[in-house]
Amino acid sequence: MLPSASELTVPVSAGWPCAQTVCTGAKRIAAAPAAKFNISLLRIAVSLNEICFVCPETPSESFRRRLGMRYPDSAWMMSQVSPWAAALYFCLCSALCAVTGGRNLTMFARSFSTIFGAAVSFALAVLPAHAADDIEAKAQACAACHGANGVPTDPKTIPIIWGQQQSYLVKQLHDYRSGDRDDPIMSPIAKQLAQEDLRKIAAYFAAKSWPVQSAAVVTAPPPTGITQCQPCHQPNFAGGPPAPRLAGLSYEYLLASMRSFAADARANNEDMPKFMRALADGELEAMARYLSGL
Numbered sequence: 001m002l003p004s005a006s007e008l009t010v011p012v013s014a015g016w017p018c019a020q021t022v023c024t025g026a027k028r029i030a031a032a033p034a035a036k037f038n039i040s041l042l043r044i045a046v047s048l049n050e051i052c053f054v055c056p057e058t059p060s061e062s063f064r065r066r067l068g069m070r071y072p073d074s075a076w077m078m079s080q081v082s083p084w085a086a087a088l089y090f091c092l093c094s095a096l097c098a099v100t101g102g103r104n105l106t107m108f109a110r111s112f113s114t115i116f117g118a119a120v121s122f123a124l125a126v127l128p129a130h131a132a133d134d135i136e137a138k139a140q141a142c143a144a145c146h147g148a149n150g151v152p153t154d155p156k157t158i159p160i161i162w163g164q165q166q167s168y169l170v171k172q173l174h175d176y177r178s179g180d181r182d183d184p185i186m187s188p189i190a191k192q193l194a195q196e197d198l199r200k201i202a203a204y205f206a207a208k209s210w211p212v213q214s215a216a217v218v219t220a221p222p223p224t225g226i227t228q229c230q231p232c233h234q235p236n237f238a239g240g241p242p243a244p245r246l247a248g249l250s251y252e253y254l255l256a257s258m259r260s261f262a263a264d265a266r267a268n269n270e271d272m273p274k275f276m277r278a279l280a281d282g283e284l285e286a287m288a289r290y291l292s293g294l
Contacts, residue, residue: 229287
């Protein structure tokens, strides 16, 4: 079944840069000598600026039809992110349809994470001047993935950052900015922020309360070897400088992180890879199960 017109109509929150504002700023960004942005996104954004193909609040019937036929999950995806982020995605898809006649929309949708990361970078770059130093305004960009209420849109792949240890958040943002840690969404976002902003944003989220579990969790018994994690992550696994809170993160996210350290795919911590390599995969699964239930 194709999405209805109402499902594909996404309002833009007042006070936030809409997709057209972001795309209008693309020309200025593209002209900067040191611009290091996804060139495909630049072309799409500039094309939208030239064509003004569709307003995100009133998508054309032809665009709704193309989007629904080529990417049936689009309505669900847009419901999972904040309104301005959904509008930005909607507008970028519109531009691609305008330029290609919809031929590459499926490819574009599959590349959403990479392009969305660059798109949020645009949003941060063209925030109105009066909001340039407003950390709360900049932090709202994080809500597109990490959730407006602290619950991530996809807890299996996105961590909770509300109430997370400030020192850990600062380090991860710094590592994304420096390239010591890589992610198609977080890396371009962090590179748009000044070093001082990284500290302020980390403090902003660390000061918030860890979100309450919305669903009942299954408490697993403490697995063998879990005590080796407590000197850094604390006896209750709530974290402490410099280690993050682990209690209450999703099983899937925890397991993926531990496996990433074990495989040396993530190397922005000197100690974690050797700890994780010393454990069997079944032990990692048991640890992730236990920690997610705390």
